[in-house]
Amino acid sequence: MLTVTTGHRSDVGRVRHHNEDSVLVGERIWAVADGMGGHAAGDVASALVIEGLRPLDGRPDLRPADLVAALHAVNDRILTHGHDNPAVRGLGSTVTGLAVVNVGGADHWAVFNVGDSRVYREADGVLNRATVDHSEAEELILEGVITPEQARTHRARNIVTRSLGQPDTPQVDLWLLPQLPGERFLVCSDGLNGELEDGAIHEILTASADPAAAASSLVEAAIRGGGRDNITAIVVNVDGDDDEPGQTNPRPREVPA
Amino acid sequence: MSSWPFSYAPGGLVGFATANLVALVDLPTDDDLVARIAALVAGEAPTLDAVLDVLVSRGLRAVASFGLAELTGDGARVLVRGACRAEGPDHSAASGPGGLWAESTWPGVTDVRLVTDAADERTLPLGGGIVFASALGFGPGALPVLVEEPQPEPERDLEPTPEPVPAVVAEPDPELAPEPEPAAEPEAAPEPEDTPEPAPDPEPEPAVAQNAGATMASPLTGPAPEGIIASVPWSLDDLDQPDDGPAEPHHGPSPAEPEADPGNTTDVAALRAQAGASDTLVVAVLCPDGHANPVHATTCRLCGGQLSAQQPVEVPRPSLGVLRLANGDVVALERGAVLGRNPRLPQGWTGEQPNLVRIDDPERDVSSQHLEVRLDAWHVLVRDLGSTNGTEVALPGSEPVLLRAHEQLSIEPGTRIMLAGVFAITYEAGA
Numbered sequence: 001m002l003t004v005t006t007g008h009r010s011d012v013g014r015v016r017h018h019n020e021d022s023v024l025v026g027e028r029i030w031a032v033a034d035g036m037g038g039h040a041a042g043d044v045a046s047a048l049v050i051e052g053l054r055p056l057d058g059r060p061d062l063r064p065a066d067l068v069a070a071l072h073a074v075n076d077r078i079l080t081h082g083h084d085n086p087a088v089r090g091l092g093s094t095v096t097g098l099a100v101v102n103v104g105g106a107d108h109w110a111v112f113n114v115g116d117s118r119v120y121r122e123a124d125g126v127l128n129r130a131t132v133d134h135s136e137a138e139e140l141i142l143e144g145v146i147t148p149e150q151a152r153t154h155r156a157r158n159i160v161t162r163s164l165g166q167p168d169t170p171q172v173d174l175w176l177l178p179q180l181p182g183e184r185f186l187v188c189s190d191g192l193n194g195e196l197e198d199g200a201i202h203e204i205l206t207a208s209a210d211p212a213a214a215a216s217s218l219v220e221a222a223i224r225g226g227g228r229d230n231i232t233a234i235v236v237n238v239d240g241d242d243d244e245p246g247q248t249n250p251r252p253r254e255v256p257a
Numbered sequence: 258m259s260s261w262p263f264s265y266a267p268g269g270l271v272g273f274a275t276a277n278l279v280a281l282v283d284l285p286t287d288d289d290l291v292a293r294i295a296a297l298v299a300g301e302a303p304t305l306d307a308v309l310d311v312l313v314s315r316g317l318r319a320v321a322s323f324g325l326a327e328l329t330g331d332g333a334r335v336l337v338r339g340a341c342r343a344e345g346p347d348h349s350a351a352s353g354p355g356g357l358w359a360e361s362t363w364p365g366v367t368d369v370r371l372v373t374d375a376a377d378e379r380t381l382p383l384g385g386g387i388v389f390a391s392a393l394g395f396g397p398g399a400l401p402v403l404v405e406e407p408q409p410e411p412e413r414d415l416e417p418t419p420e421p422v423p424a425v426v427a428e429p430d431p432e433l434a435p436e437p438e439p440a441a442e443p444e445a446a447p448e449p450e451d452t453p454e455p456a457p458d459p460e461p462e463p464a465v466a467q468n469a470g471a472t473m474a475s476p477l478t479g480p481a482p483e484g485i486i487a488s489v490p491w492s493l494d495d496l497d498q499p500d501d502g503p504a505e506p507h508h509g510p511s512p513a514e515p516e517a518d519p520g521n522t523t524d525v526a527a528l529r530a531q532a533g534a535s536d537t538l539v540v541a542v543l544c545p546d547g548h549a550n551p552v553h554a555t556t557c558r559l560c561g562g563q564l565s566a567q568q569p570v571e572v573p574r575p576s577l578g579v580l581r582l583a584n585g586d587v588v589a590l591e592r593g594a595v596l597g598r599n600p601r602l603p604q605g606w607t608g609e610q611p612n613l614v615r616i617d618d619p620e621r622d623v624s625s626q627h628l629e630v631r632l633d634a635w636h637v638l639v640r641d642l643g644s645t646n647g648t649e650v651a652l653p654g655s656e657p658v659l660l661r662a663h664e665q666l667s668i669e670p671g672t673r674i675m676l677a678g679v680f681a682i683t684y685e686a687g688a
Contacts, residue, residue, distance in 0.1 A: 063586060065589075102586070103586050103588060103614060103615075104584055104586050104614065105617045106617040108613075130610075175592070176588065176614055248624045248625065248644070251622055
């Protein structure tokens, strides 16, 4: 049996006046949305994302397609809001997170992403990115034009290539992963990884076993690092007995000739 | 005019000068980006960011050389790429190899000049507008001001058609933007209104017709390959395409370091075609409903529509369908998958992270790592990962065959897969 404990922290940072990040910390779904658009529209957009996802939290039978459908509905809601309020036309939001979904009778993690917020997964002492940024910088890395380290400060890192609030329904990246005891996830807005390298993130995460303490330390470190954007972090710990997969039982069966 | 706000040297680039902004871009005048920038600088408060948004709207590197300079009140913001450089008192800027562009802020500087290597030595002052230039900057320039006698511009008639006025004789009103560009094509030049409202030209230029058939663009089309999207020179009609993206400037001046501001998340998604470069692209033909299909298909894999002969296009790979599991659940084939009781990434897996699908099997007939499903262009390939109890595959209309361990097999929609004789999966086409 697995138990999930979480902690989170969100901070406006040192430069911004508003926190346009919104966060969902549920029982079965955790998400960060980073809003964009002037005239305080960013908070509205990210809040619309979170409100659109919240109803999924109570559903034990959530399927991956439900998650995608909810995000498509959010996209339409943000668009409608922009149309109804011309002053905030162009508002949008990223979203990234983690949810428990059921596939084939087994619970899985669904890691989902639209935009340049991130999910990291830590297991067996290794921290990996579980999402791929939808940003110009990521594309430049893939093309070999810049290194990941240059990308952290590159101008193009702020340019997202997918977001919610677009006339063309954005494609939602979704990865299915089995749930494993001992793994940890970090869901964060780009204000965190914009200030901290992956190595630093790993170090800070490892230093605090408690998810709330880890989330606080991460956000504080990003503030010390400059705090140039809003910073949000959710840490999810997965604990439980090692679900020993055991030996497969060989079975005699008729093999078609 | 007491003092000319700008100066330029003649040349082959297109220069824009208005209010606090100058831009020099290496684009042909019939490029619709030029028309869009013209519309911007004719607008009320053109900004460097807005012009930049237009320049990158086809991709970050679509325009090989450009220079932009904006006076911000406490200095100048300068952005140059390619052959364009910028010069000012005690300052200069040039983009290095490899990068996108060089951006700098020059505090206290109001005398910025955008130059190219081939800059003509002759310089003339300018009141604003659009010129063919090899250099362009703020201030009347170093040469004695040659006050050209403005050719008295008889108000010939009240026809809305703008006159091809030599730009040098520019409007005496510097903040009112441009007189239409000096060269040619008067019939389609943007109206010199000072509202940013695009003024679609009612009279299409006949010469455009040769392009007009090339409207292959569909929402599926990736970053527009050159020539695929019909561009109508000087037409502003397509300006109201989804461009609500960059309502927020790219990169507002930030009290911190403007170069590395991780802030303003900006969105040019709407300006770009739909796909990012990280998506896998496939060559496709499109059915009448716009569904992408493999080039050799004769009917649409989704709607059965007839596929007519056509020029294939590159599109982001659509979902190749779903794996339907025994209980009816589906796993989308937007990426590969590994299925088993305890699925992990197979050794030596390259490419993007697959879905790891755990199969609940208390009897433990299914192996921990049982089946791998890979996507290769339009193909779905399955491989038994050396499972204990084997994998059978029945292609549509065929008897089931046992997969040999680690041997890849390409499957088609309708294929049934049985893991260890107990767990059934069907590959279905469709989204």
